[in-house]
Amino acid sequence: MIDPVSAVGAPLASIGSMESATAAQPPTADFATWLTQQVDDVNTKIAQADMQVRELAVGTNTNIHQVMISLEKAHLSLELVMQVRNKVLEAYQNMMQMQV
Amino acid sequence: MSQIDPVLGGATSQLVSVALDAAMARHAAIAANIANADTPKYQPLMARFDQLVEELQGRVTDRAQDAEVMRAAQSMQESLQSRPLVADPSAPQVELDMQMAELAKNTLQYQALLTAQGKLMGLAEMVISEGKT
Amino acid sequence: MDISSIFDISAAGMNLERQRLEVSALNMANANTTRGADGQPFTPLQVIVRSGMTPFDAVFNAVNGGTLTGAGPVGQVQTADVPPRQVYEPGHPDADANGFVSYPGVNPVSEMVRLIAVTRAYEANVRVFNAGRSMAMKALEIGSGR
Numbered sequence: 341m342i343d344p345v346s347a348v349g350a351p352l353a354s355i356g357s358m359e360s361a362t363a364a365q366p367p368t369a370d371f372a373t374w375l376t377q378q379v380d381d382v383n384t385k386i387a388q389a390d391m392q393v394r395e396l397a398v399g400t401n402t403n404i405h406q407v408m409i410s411l412e413k414a415h416l417s418l419e420l421v422m423q424v425r426n427k428v429l430e431a432y433q434n435m436m437q438m439q440v
Numbered sequence: 441m442s443q444i445d446p447v448l449g450g451a452t453s454q455l456v457s458v459a460l461d462a463a464m465a466r467h468a469a470i471a472a473n474i475a476n477a478d479t480p481k482y483q484p485l486m487a488r489f490d491q492l493v494e495e496l497q498g499r500v501t502d503r504a505q506d507a508e509v510m511r512a513a514q515s516m517q518e519s520l521q522s523r524p525l526v527a528d529p530s531a532p533q534v535e536l537d538m539q540m541a542e543l544a545k546n547t548l549q550y551q552a553l554l555t556a557q558g559k560l561m562g563l564a565e566m567v568i569s570e571g572k573t
Numbered sequence: 574m575d576i577s578s579i580f581d582i583s584a585a586g587m588n589l590e591r592q593r594l595e596v597s598a599l600n601m602a603n604a605n606t607t608r609g610a611d612g613q614p615f616t617p618l619q620v621i622v623r624s625g626m627t628p629f630d631a632v633f634n635a636v637n638g639g640t641l642t643g644a645g646p647v648g649q650v651q652t653a654d655v656p657p658r659q660v661y662e663p664g665h666p667d668a669d670a671n672g673f674v675s676y677p678g679v680n681p682v683s684e685m686v687r688l689i690a691v692t693r694a695y696e697a698n699v700r701v702f703n704a705g706r707s708m709a710m711k712a713l714e715i716g717s718g719r
Contacts, residue, residue, distance in 0.1 A: 386563060393556045394452050394500045397459035402576045404552045405712035411559040412716035418563055422571035537591060541584030541702070545577050548709050555713045 378421050385414040451506040454513045455496075456557045461517055462487060463550040465524040470543050472525070477534045484539075486528035488520075576709050583702040585645025590695040592648045593620045597684050597691065604679040607667045615677045619653040622646050655679075 389410040395401035465487035476482040496512060499505050531538070596618045606615040624646055655678035663672035 390452050394455050397455040398497050398500050400497050404709055407556055408712055408715035426571055537587035538584050541580045544706050545580050552713055
């Protein structure tokens with residue numbers, strides 16, 4: 341007979357162990373590398389979303405929520421990269437305006 | 441970005457456009473069938489498109505074949521203009537529940553395609569407007 | 574899971590219920606028919622329902638995550654093996670040697686009960702259909718409303 345209280349605790353413990361695993365990875369070396377990685381990631385996500393929309397149009401994939409989720413993931417990744425780019429540009433322009 | 445070019449005017453848009461045309465043709469067939477549900481000796485209609493789509497299905501995932509896919513989609517669109525509806529061999533008479541089911545499926549497909557295409561274009565718009573609304 | 578197979582299954586269910594309704598209506602209308610157009614006595618009909626899915630389909634789908642299209646019920650119309658109702662009417666043109674006329678063994682009470690069951694089953698199928706459609710339409714709203 342499974343103790344109901346400990347049954348609730350088991351999934352929570354697994355989430356905790358997942359978090360520590362990702363935190364254990366060291367952060368990437370520098371910002372340029374990270375940005376390039378993110379741009380490639382966005383590229384992949386957009387390509388995947390595009391392919392799924394094609395399959396929806398032709399009829400091979402009728403999993404509508406999967407297509408919508410892929411599109412949303414692509415949108416969010418793209419938005420992140422855009423905002424980072426804007427902030428970096430803004431910071432650069434601020435610096436260039438500084439009186440020497 | 442190498443993926444925005446296709447998003448703007450490439451094979452995906454062409455395919456979605458053809459699929460939307462096909463959905464309208466299917467709707468016309470369903471509307472005719474439902475309107476003639478009580479007509480004696482009426483032969484139900486269907487959209488001719490569906491057999492043509494089967495050829496495309498294997499080829500859309502390979503981006504190297506995009507140019508041919510676009511040409512095939514273009515010719516399909518033109519043929520849809522001329523004679524979109526044919527007699528349905530599998531339905532000897534109109535069955536109202538099956539027609540309503542087809543109607544719901546078709547409407548859903550149309551709306552899903554429109555929403556998905558809109559979101560894809562939205563990605564391009566975000567890049568063009570540099571993330572500012 | 575294929576969204577269109579959800580609609581196909583419900584549509585097959587609705588089709589089947591309509592078939593059963595037609596058969597019931599036919600039986601009720603011909604409750605007092607002694608002879609058909611071909612001179613044979615009228616026998617009441619029934620719909621035998623089987624699932625459209627063979628065991629092989631079930632295995633294939635389980636392995637490949639395929640669709641359930643074709644899993645809906647399939648109805649076959651057959652004559653029911655019901656003994657005819659014998660009524661003593663010696664003056665009837667269709668009376669046999671002993672003066673008995675054979676009417677079809679249609680039980681109006683069970684046909685009416687079947688009618689109610691058919692109506693409820695049809696409504697249930699329509700509800701399932703609408704629920705499937707609402708879910709799919711909601712899926713289209715993922716990521717909108719920002």
